[in-house]
Amino acid sequence: MVFEAVAFALEPGDALLLLGANGTGKTSLLRLLAGFARPAAGSLTWQGREIGQEPAEHAQRVHFLGFADGVEGLLSVRENLAYQAALLGAGPDRLDDALRAFDLVELADRPARKLSAGQRRRLALARLAAAPRPLWLLDEPGVALDRVNRARLEDAIERHREQGGVAVVATHGDVRVRDPLVLELGERGPC
Amino acid sequence: MLNAALALFLRDLRLARRRFGENLLVVGFFALALALFPLGVGASPDILGRIGAGVIWVLALLAVLLGLERLFQPDLEAGALEQMLLSPAPLELLVLARCLAHWLGTGLLLALASPVLAILVHLPAEALWALPLTLLLGTPTLTLIGSIGAALLAGSGKGAVLAALLVLPLDIPVLIFGLSAAEALITGLDATGALLFLGAFLLGALALAPFATAAALRLALA
Numbered sequence: 001m002v003f004e005a006v007a008f009a010l011e012p013g014d015a016l017l018l019l020g021a022n023g024t025g026k027t028s029l030l031r032l033l034a035g036f037a038r039p040a041a042g043s044l045t046w047q048g049r050e051i052g053q054e055p056a057e058h059a060q061r062v063h064f065l066g067f068a069d070g071v072e073g074l075l076s077v078r079e080n081l082a083y084q085a086a087l088l089g090a091g092p093d094r095l096d097d098a099l100r101a102f103d104l105v106e107l108a109d110r111p112a113r114k115l116s117a118g119q120r121r122r123l124a125l126a127r128l129a130a131a132p133r134p135l136w137l138l139d140e141p142g143v144a145l146d147r148v149n150r151a152r153l154e155d156a157i158e159r160h161r162e163q164g165g166v167a168v169v170a171t172h173g174d175v176r177v178r179d180p181l182v183l184e185l186g187e188r189g190p191c
Numbered sequence: 192m193l194n195a196a197l198a199l200f201l202r203d204l205r206l207a208r209r210r211f212g213e214n215l216l217v218v219g220f221f222a223l224a225l226a227l228f229p230l231g232v233g234a235s236p237d238i239l240g241r242i243g244a245g246v247i248w249v250l251a252l253l254a255v256l257l258g259l260e261r262l263f264q265p266d267l268e269a270g271a272l273e274q275m276l277l278s279p280a281p282l283e284l285l286v287l288a289r290c291l292a293h294w295l296g297t298g299l300l301l302a303l304a305s306p307v308l309a310i311l312v313h314l315p316a317e318a319l320w321a322l323p324l325t326l327l328l329g330t331p332t333l334t335l336i337g338s339i340g341a342a343l344l345a346g347s348g349k350g351a352v353l354a355a356l357l358v359l360p361l362d363i364p365v366l367i368f369g370l371s372a373a374e375a376l377i378t379g380l381d382a383t384g385a386l387l388f389l390g391a392f393l394l395g396a397l398a399l400a401p402f403a404t405a406a407a408l409r410l411a412l413a
Binding site: 036059064066071074075079088 | 281412
């Protein structure tokens with residue numbers, strides 16, 4: 001998989017918006033940044049070091065929220081979040097804050113299979129708050145969210161940046177980010 | 192690191208409890224298929240007693256293979272495998288936790304059900320402990336070997352049948368020594384050698400299968 005002439009550098013507190021039509025490689029680029037795949041050419045570095053050289057360390061910096069949200073329908077909202085936080089190495093101390101951040105407190109004991117698409121998305125987003133990590137890779141995070149919850153997501157991204165985190169967001173324009181760098185992938189995308 | 196693996200293990204156990212009906216289907220297949228044998232080969236206690244242990248072992252193997260599709264495919268489709276890759280725990284350790292939880296919901300149930308099935312096919316009283324013992328040693332190995340096939344085919348859409356074809360040849364030694372051990376114990380012969388082989392297969396699978404499975408999962412996600 002090859003991206004042509006894709007180059008960017010992000011500082012702590014930066015946000016990068018990935019724009020482009022369907023199939024131009026936004027998700028593929030996010031997956032490369034997450035370390036799920038390696039670039040055939042070129043390099044991806046974190047503080048000057050190739051992420052491919054230290055995959056285990058890089059994995060612990062990353063939050064990846066893809067189109068598939070990783071939510072298990074048979075578990076309750078709280079059980080899902082507690083599991084995801086523990087899997088990502090975080091303790092249970094931030095669970096309540098994470099539930100509050102995405103207005104999930106009243107849904108905490110509801111099985112995830114009974115959630116609407118937007119509520120499921122909020123649950124997936126809540127793990128960003130439950131397990132702090134410096135690099136957020138978000139693939140169309142605003143999908144299925146209403147206006148109020150999109151605003152919550154935008155606030156969460158801003159708070160993350162204020163704390164020195166970096167966010168890379170693939171979007172079709174439904175999520176607004178303050179002073180972002182913008183990378184528009186062309187129609188050729190990966191080839 | 193251990194907390195992450197423990198969290199995965201406990202989540203899988205919780206899911207197994209909530210999907211208990213699905214696990215019972217595997218045991219149901221085990222029992223129903225066995226019940227068909229007297230119809231095929233006749234209900235003579237002599238014949239059933241002679242082939243019973245072998246039939247139970249073969250059906251246990253097939254029942255384990257039946258459950259392989261649930262090992263990674265649902266998590267891959269739900270995006271949960273990607274989260275496993277981002278865990279501070281090595282993927283190999285998470286695979287081991289997943290296989291252990293999966294075995295508790297399938298292989299252990301099969302081993303516990305085997306004495307009842309031994310009575311159905313007129314096996315002698317020794318089979319009531321010999322079969323569970325050998326299945327307890329053998330089915331974890333079958334699950335671990337099966338996890339490699341399940342991971343290799345995760346995301347390919349090829350399903351359980353191809354996974355079964357892929358891992359069946361690797362399961363044959365476990366079947367041979369599991370059955371040898373069970374028959375030796377039932378007939379009062381020395382089963383030490385066969386049991387040691389079963390134990391060795393289990394240790395070998397514990398040492399190697401998580402690495403092969405984790406590598407296959409990384410490929411599936413790349």
